[in-house]
């Protein structure tokens with residue numbers, strides 16, 4: 001690599017010594033874990049004046065060096081306007097976790113040791129080369145004018161020695177680079193795998209508080225940066241350090257006077273290069289950020305091309321993109337001009353050093369203080385020193401950045417989830433009923449602790465019944481579902497499944513086998529339909545997948561595709577209609593045959609026709625399961641057994657619905673005599689029913705609390721009639737107390753305001 005370029009890179013590295021500040025990240029959930037690294041996505045552009053000032057300050061030094069002081073006048077521009085808010089203080093960098101790093105390094109120790117030995121060997125040979133070269137030149141100078149055969153005889157020995165050293169050095173270089181590449185890739189790969197697993201283990205609140213882009217940056221750019229720094233530290237660090245020390249000894253032995261001159265000139269040159277490089281580096285960063293801005297414009301426009309088309313905004317978007325690209329081009333041209341000037345100046349300076357060395361060395365030769373070979377050795381060794389010093393400068397910045405990147409990765413690796421993925425009890429399949437009770441639950445999201453979403457929320461979902469929650473947007477309906485999935489922990493109160501607090505249950509069993517979740521916006525993965533459905537139960541056979549698809553009314557349209565179940569659904573399922581996506585999501589949820597089904601606005605994003613198809617699929621899916629149905633409008637939940645109206649975090653009203661769940665072909669009908677899931681448990685009385693029994697409705701259709709002193713549990717299969725005259729079961733295995741509790745827990749009809757805790 002040409003020396004000017006090395007110097008430029010060295011200078012660039014110096015500017016990176018201080019990691020850029022980032023708007024603070026608030027984690028757990030107010031700053032313990034900072035995800036403080038520099039985002040690789042383009043940061044918000046600095047205020048123009050601030051940029052000008054910063055650029056000018058650096059630039060002034062450089063331009064002073066370049067004797068173009070006129071440009072420095074920009075530095076007199078007043079500072080940032082007083083009204084400008086101070087940028088938030090960036091959180092402190094996490095310390096580098098050496099013990100954790102060691103766990104990744106230890107398996108590679110053998111290869112690493114071999115690489116270190118080879119790198120040191122190559123460096124020592126590099127120190128030896130100028131000396132051997134000088135000896136060869138001395139022989140050439142002495143014999144060149146003599147007879148050819150004498151010349152050949154004399155020159156053969158030093159030439160062969162030099163050739164052997166060249167070959168050995170080449171071999172060692174190959175060895176240590178190849179070994180380091182292996183070690184680096186192994187360490188980085190293992191770190192990446194461990195980090196991905198660690199991230200997937202984190203609770204949902206962690207992802208609320210963290211931008212996905214930042215996590216992807218940790219997985220990709222930070223580990224890449226760390227790997228590069230690690231490899232560079234071993235290869236360049238060892239080699240350049242050894243070469244610099246060794247060559248200085250050689251230089252001193254060759255000529256103390258010339259070495260003294262070099263010691264004065266070199267640091268001045270490297271420092272000047274560092275300053276100019278700093279300026280160019282900042283210019284380069286601005287140009288890159290500008291290119292990133294143009295990319296964002298293109299990304300948004302192309303990603304939302306339907307919206308752009310719908311508003312006929314093509315020309316406007318193209319204009320936006322043109323402006324950003326022009327700005328980027330202007331900055332890049334400035335950068336190119338700066339690099340050209342730098343290259344020219346540094347070539348001049350470095351050639352000046354060579355000329356100066358030859359000039360002073362020639363005078364020493366005239367005084368018999370130096371041989372031609374010594375001068376040659378000196379020139380080559382001094383070039384090696386210059387290269388090594390530039391490399392060390394690069395290394396300093398690179399190591400600092402690598403350590404910060406590694407520290408950020410290790411910080412995430414150390415993070416323990418508040419809710420572990422596994423651990424706890426699970427209810428045996430034969431005694432799982434799906435009876436769910438929310439008992440006086442209060443909840444605030446960890447990212448918004450002062451805002452109560454649920455306040456003393458109580459509701460019971462009897463087994464095999466469909467309980468709908470309706471209410472205004474933002475009332476907390478989806479939050480109820482999220483708490484049942486144990487995405488979050490209630491701030492107060494408990495949620496029980498068949499009498500067990502779900503906090504004591506194994507979360508992966510609960511989510512993986514008990515609860516099926518179907519949301520408004522089904523998320524599919526960009527793979528085949530078969531794989532997407534199998535996501536619900538990884539070990540499922542093809543026959544099970546077909547059965548689930550049939551139940552979800554998806555089998556027909558899937559088979560109508562030329563590729564059938566092997567059809568790729570496109571990124572996030574874009575190659576499917578909304579209704580088709582939803583039915584695949586239903587099949588996915590049904591594959592695990594969940595005892596509890598959560599339907600969160602499952603049809604609200606669909607048009608009338610798709611809604612009908614999906615609704616039929618959902619009706620089949622609901623048969624024989626406890627269903628939590630979430631909807632905005634009362635009209636969409638009339639078929640539920642019970643309807644709870646949620647407002648401001650509380651149940652303010654409970655009504656009975658028609659309660660007619662349609663049975664799917666091949667699935668038994670839910671009858672007043674008991675639901676299929678629980679039939680085999682008829683005759684059991686429950687010890688987990690917690691108060692109140694169902695009573696006939698009042699004239700206004702609402703359920704009222706039973707008389708004081710009602711039995712704690714009513715017998716199973718206690719059928720009664722809903723308003724519509726349709727018979728249904730209120731709790732196939734016990735009395736239905738829950739809905740009443742929902743009303744009673746908060747005071748019926750009361751509309752308490754949500755507290756700010």
Ligand SMILES: Nc1ncnc2c1ncn2[C@@H]1O[C@H](COP(=O)(O)OP(=O)(O)OP(=O)(O)O)[C@@H](O)[C@H]1O
Pocket residue numbers: 208445447448453471472473474475476477478479480632
């Ligand atoms: N991850 C989150 N972090 C912080 N606050 C949240 C989060 N999710 C929801 N909220 C807030 O909690 C409140 C209840 O939201 P939720 O999604 O449960 O309401 P919803 O009744 O389901 O609304 P919609 O019918 O519009 O889906 C809202 O004020 C919302 O802003």
